[in-house]
Amino acid sequence: MLVRLLRERLAPYRTWLVAVVAFQFAGVLAMLYLPSLNARIIDEGVVAGDTALIWRLGSLMLAVSLLQVACAVAAAWYGSRTATAFGRDLRRDLFHRVGTFSAREVQDFGAPSLITRTTNDVQQVQMLVVMACLIAVSSPIMMVGGVAMALREDLGLGWVLAVVVPALFLSVGFVVSRMVPSFRAMQTRIDEVNRVLREQISGIRVVRAFVREPYERERFAVANDRLTDVAVTAGRWMATMFPLAMLVVNVSSVAVIWFGGHRVDDGQMGVGSLTAFLTYLMQILMSVMMATFMLMQVPRSAVCGDRIAEVLDTETSVAPPTDPVTPDPARRGWLDLEDVALTYPGADRPVLEGVSFSARPGTTVAVVGSTGAGKSTLVNLVPRLFDATGGVVRVGGVDVRRLDPDALWSQIGLVPQRAYLFSGTVRSNLLHGRPDATEEQLWAALEVAQAAAFVADLPEGLDAPVSQGGTNFSGGQRQRLAIARAVVRRPAVYLFDDAFSALDLATDARLRAALGPVTTDATVLVVAQRVSSIRDADLILVLEDGHVVGRGTHDELVAGCATYQEIVASQLTAEEAA
Template sequence: MLISLLRRYLAPYKGFLALVVLFQLIGTLANLYLPSLNAKIIDDGVAKADIDFIWRTGGIMLVISLVQVVCTITAVYFGAKTAMAYGRDVRAGIFDKVLSFSAREVNHFGAPSLITRNTNDVQQVQMLVLMSCTMLVAAPITMVGGVIMALRENAGLAWLILVCVPVLAISIGLIVFRLGPLFRKMQERIDNVNRVLREQITGIRVVRAFVREPYEVDRFASANNDLTDIALRVGRLFALMFPVVMLIMNLSSAAVIWFGGHRIDAGTMQIGEMTAFLTYLIQILMSVMMATFLLMIAPRAAVSAERISDVLNTESSVVLPAQPVTSTSGEHGVVRFTDAEFTYPGADAPVLQDITFSTEPGKTTAVIGSTGAGKTTLISLIPRLFDRTGGSVTVDGVEVSEMDADLLWSKVGLVPQRPFLFSGTVASNLRYGDPDATDEELWHALRVAQAADFVAEMPGGLDAPISQGGTNVSGGQRQRLSIARALVKKPEIYVFDDSFSALDVTTDARLRAALHAETADAAVIIVGQRVSTIADADQIIVLEDGKIVGIGTHDQLLESSPTYAEIVDSQLSAEEALA
């Protein structure tokens, strides 16, 4: 997963990566040559008191050092540029993919997990890319080149390299091996913390209404403590790593000085050679440490890459047509259901079955039924929030699954059951329906939606601020603003999913009267719970257990549908039912 994700999103930046490799190579080779020159100064310059040689060699070392600095800075610059661009592209890829998901896929992953995958998980992989660009090239070159250069100085101490490097690699490898499973648990527990926190913030009114603050504090503390426990275990392993590295490096240095001192005393090694050998050994061990540091980051990045790939590789259940219909002719605002069926994957029984009815412009179709009857699922089939699993659903004579998505959505104005407003202003939310709408068109939609009065009283009017989710306005005001947003769009088909439930009876009646005139040339589908909201509809569809058990006008259904009559009796008095 990690390799495929890197290959997929790093492909556009091969040029930058080539520059990183080139400058890292030059800088690393320069760094490897410096200890050898230093040894020559000690053995050939200082020992022989050759000042000119010292100045010449020192000047060469200074030039090489400058080259190394310039190459390192350039490599880090292009490496950081590549890593940041990579992170940007992956986040954009996840976002675009999530936008293509149907409600089924979004519910499968969950909003908190999708947010974590697009932030924290991307950051982990991005960090691996950055560290790889700054270390991955230098580490192997330093390891191989350091061994060659150390053997050139003195082959008699080569056995120290054969001992120290495997000891360091095995020690850090054991720690890294234990980190992998912990990183997976850490990402899952970050998901859990985000989920609990999101629930508590969005549901703060319910929490306070039921005086459940202590319970929620305990619930968050439990999720937080679970994350802390894993983080502490990871932290302990990290803390163990650096003392182990320093211990091995210090013991290695002491061993070089000890055994090198004996060789100097025996006349088989010079002081400069020992100094250079010690420097090369430290460079080799540092490169091993850098390589293992990458291995330490890699397990967490691999876990994050797997979670990211799960999103990117998930295909939406709503598949765009290969050859979409981009225009319709003849019918406008006509919706037909023919033996339509919808079944969730793995479900024993369909949620909807044998759904057959049609709507037309200038007519209002209402859908009513008990909770769980399938009303919201039914109207979700029209804009393809879900795809029917059987039968046919057409708009203007074209199967919705074969219609161009933009064309379909331009024809449908949906007001969802839970109205959602975006952070911004009243105007920016209303222009979500039509970005080119004028202020007069916005006020007209607000007047029809019975929202003009309270918007006019808000500071700024159309420019009044709206917080995320519309939490700074009441539930009824959110519903009316959502209805106004749909009206600004001027679609051919209006779909109201229980969009009047938060309105009082008087406002509901005024709104429906205004809507009747505004939507005279459009088809209107209303999902309602209150009989008073749907009683004047041209046809009423009664759902029960996902099936149509009655269809007709209010008066017809009172006589022919026991289910509808039962709903009416439960809501209205005998006089209202007869009216």
């Protein structure tokens, strides 16, 4: 998968890669030419006392050295530019792909793993591209060219190369093969550490409230130790590689000097040729060691490439239609569910089954039921966070599976069960609902959501900062800001998924009264736990184990639905007391 990923993602940068190869080729040729010039200076200039030849060849060596430096700088510039652009594009494509995922795919991968794949994994593959541009091109050229130039200097010492180069390759290959499983396990355990750390940071108040710091420290220590163990194993193999390579280099140097010295003594080669041969041998072995750096990165990058490709190759289960249509303007706000069912993959029984109702603009449909009855799942089917496995969900008279996703979402104002705010300001969060909203429209939405008073009391007003998740606001304030974000959009269908649970009864009543005039031309679907929040709804659905066990108005259900009667009875005393 890594090869396919690199081939596809580096295709737009062929010109830069060609430049890298060209400059690396020129630079290596210049480097290979220098020892030969040095040998001529020693054998023809120094021995013969030809000062003019020494100056001429020395000047040529200086010019070749400057050319080699210029080529190396140019190759590094193009290589780093290619790798940086590659990493940028890969992170962008991963982000966009994750943005198309339904809730099912996000749950399958897990948020910590998706974060690691988009950051750490991309960085590892990007590092491989850098090393490939700087090393993978130059090392083979230097190795082959070095062997040719060394044999040109003296063929009699060629047997040293025939022994040393394969020995170095075999030793490095053995170590790299041992490192692959460790790197694969390392990425999985980085995910595990990321997951534990994310849970502890997100739930820090719960941890402190129940005095679970020692337990959480131990849980993190276990995950951290597991990562440390595999990292130490990989590090030990990595540490073995360099001494092993240096052993081969030093033994080969001694062999060249020993046997080459005898050949010089016998007059079979010159001192300059011996020096050049030794230099070429060092260049060959250094090229192998440079390739070793890249080979050390390949196993880990291969694992990361597989993980990245897995995300990029995953298609969302909520696929956009091939021939999308737009909602019928004459049926704006129409919401219809016909015999809807939903079964999760591998589940023994459906979460929802046989749910049907119709709602028109100006009406409110409420859904109540016990925990786990399927209320939030029902709401998530309308904006296609999941796709129904049975039946049809229609918005604006059109099956949501045939609607253009942007057209569908533009019709909906969703307030999720967990009110989430993005880091920024109050204004920027409200503009998520309607980017072109004016300040007057923002304040009007805040008035409806009963949030205008506390926002006006903030020193910066609409420009008051909001931390990640809105943690600098209380739960009730977050819910009201989330409701204002939906109201400012003025959608055709409002979806309130237990959006009033953090509000006191008085604020809840004022907010519902203010919503009435705003939603006269829209359909409202409300999931609620409190009967007081939905007693005035035009239609109330009572869910139990994914089935509709009651439907009607509040009075009708009180008279004829046992499940609804139990819900009302459980809340009656508290409501009367309030």
